[in-house]
């Protein structure tokens with residue numbers, strides 16, 4: 001008997017921290033095409049955990065702009081801010097398994113401990129500056145008794161990564177990828193002292209619990225993928241497939257960012273551009 005083919009479940013995961021631009025549109029359009037080609041389901045996850053940059057009007061704008069572009073997804077949309085108990089439950093599991101540790105160091109402490117010049121703090125190709133590699137001397141011993149998790153959480157918690165282990169995956173577009181834990185990235189934040197989950201934890205929990213079979217997103221997130229694979233493993237879940245799209249750049253070769261308002265879908269629409277023309281250029 002041949003195995004039943006897995007039903008494809010993809011997701012669009014915009015962040016409501018600005019207006020969507022042409023680069024987002026292309027990535028989301030590719031995600032929608034891949035879901036459609038597989039006869040699958042496409043979910044929309046509203047990544048609304050960034051309390052500082054979040055704006056309700058950006059949620060409405062991103063949904064409207066994606067609909068204008070012709071994208072459709074399964075309703076209702078999923079808001080990360082409604083899933084906090086799920087993330088907290090995952091944190092408790094990581095804690096019970098001894099996979100995390102509390103961290104009282106500041107970002108300054110971490111940067112001071114790293115000898116310059118260090119590759120770790122340098123931006124990856126096309127990416128935002130990455131979280132610096134957490135100095136190994138700051139880790140508590142592996143057999144140290146963990147303090148309990150408090151409610152609310154009042155200190156940072158980090159995942160203890162398997163130092164020296166190569167984490168690998170084959171990207172559906174970019175091919176084989178690998179990174180060494182403890183060298184290319186270090187013990188990373190899973191929960192912040194302001195009692196909020198990190199993007200890495202929330203994303204890994206969602207991808208596992210929503211049954212996502214393929215994650216399509218920008219290739220600035222490849223470094224996050226290694227971390228999320230480790231988190232999924234620590235939570236006993238199988239990682240989805242990954243397909244990272246190249247980021248779009250402007251005429252000067254700079255990666256498009258939300259500050260490129262002239263290339264926002266909204267501005268293009270106001271200039272009379274039609275969605276089909278925009279898509280034809282992807």
Ligand code: GLU
Pocket residue numbers: 013014015047203216217221
């Ligand atoms: N919301 C994230 C972003 O816009 C994407 C997260 C993801 O696709 O995993 O960068």
